[in-house]
Amino acid sequence: MDTLIIVVCLPFLVLQSASLSEHTEISDQSLKHPELCPPCYCENGTAICNSLGLTYIPKFPNGTQNVTFTRNSLKSITERTFSNLSHLNLLVLDLSDNDIRSISPEAFSTLRCLQNLCLRNNIVPITILSESFLGLRNLTSLNLRHMLLRNISSGFFKHLPSLSLEHLDISHNGLKQFNFDSLTKFPDLKILRVGHNPIKILQWKYYNALEEVSLDDCDRQEIPTFCSGNGSFFPKLKKCFFSHNLLSMLNSTFFTCLDTLEVAFLNNNPIRVIDTGTFAYLPNLQEVCMHHLQQLHVLHDYAFNNTNLGILNLRGSHLGVNEIDPNAFAGCYCLHTLDLGYNQFEFMDDYKFNQLFRDLNSLRNLTLTSTELVAVPSVISRVMFRLERLYMNKNKLQSLPKLCFIT
Incomplete structure (x- = not known):
């Protein structure tokens, strides 16, 4: 039976999920009659x-x-x-x-x-x-x-006189192919959503302004190359959404040419392997979200090696002691938020946690909800001096250390 505990003497240690309602002032505007x-x-x-x-x-x-x-x-x-x-x-x-x-x-x-x-x-x-x-x-x-x-x-938008289109959503339409030639008249296009279409044929075109592209749920087995002959098709791309596809493996070649990429969402893919240095060559990367990777078998050493990466979400990916290399998070010196909830760490001992988390001294938020843990890993108090929130509800904790953190 789970025991939910709130430790009030350590404001930066949270052992239960809580819903906090913030006091908000009622503005004069909201009191006006419609x-x-x-x-x-x-x-x-x-x-x-x-x-x-x-x-x-x-x-x-x-x-x-x-x-x-x-x-x-x-x-x-x-x-x-x-x-x-x-x-x-x-x-x-x-x-x-x-x-x-x-x-x-x-x-x-x-x-x-x-x-x-x-x-x-x-x-x-x-x-x-x-x-x-x-x-x-x-x-x-x-x-x-x-x-x-x-x-x-290619002529679908020929009657649209506006050349200032910045945001286009054509998702959920049953498109089986998409050619960027249909968008050539919109040089300022920044956000493009073509997800939830069974796209088999995808033809990129150079777009200098594009900052966000969504290809969620397109039955894609691999991430299409972003490289053109002279660099990237999208030299200003910041956000890429590629969740709910059929991607089975990740390595650094998938993200070649995306020097400006800040956010990558790859949730709910049947990814089996995340290779060494997959995200190492993305100098502006800040967030990677890869929750519910139901078939993940191997996290190689230095899989997330990136000194700018701040947020990593691997929730619900059936990770266990045999799937994670001890150096999987090595090099993540700026990681401040890590979600490993709903994985299986029952057989991961303190020594292995020490190896896995040893570089995470910038961590401020750590989620280990429902991971079958029976004790708080000691590396948390020895390495994570900046930690503000620790979520460990729905575990099998037998006790808490008398002194969780030394300041």
């Missing part, structure tokens, strides 16, 4: 019409810049659909889940200031959708998730 715009809710420049069964967009107060009109029933959109919005300097429009089937070419032409448009979960024929982008001259963010766009050709 403006009348029945049947919707309007306040502070935002109008919300959610799940009201509306077949039209009503009038909103002057100054409204953000309209969320979701889970209603528009079916067909023309210029008249937005007649009650044309007097507004509208910046954000969310039309998700409205059963939209048709959009006229000039439908958005009266929304001259619109920057953010979400059409998620509407099934519009791809040729009609392509022509509907006319008039969106200032668009910076476009969400086309869950629209059954099976094939996005």
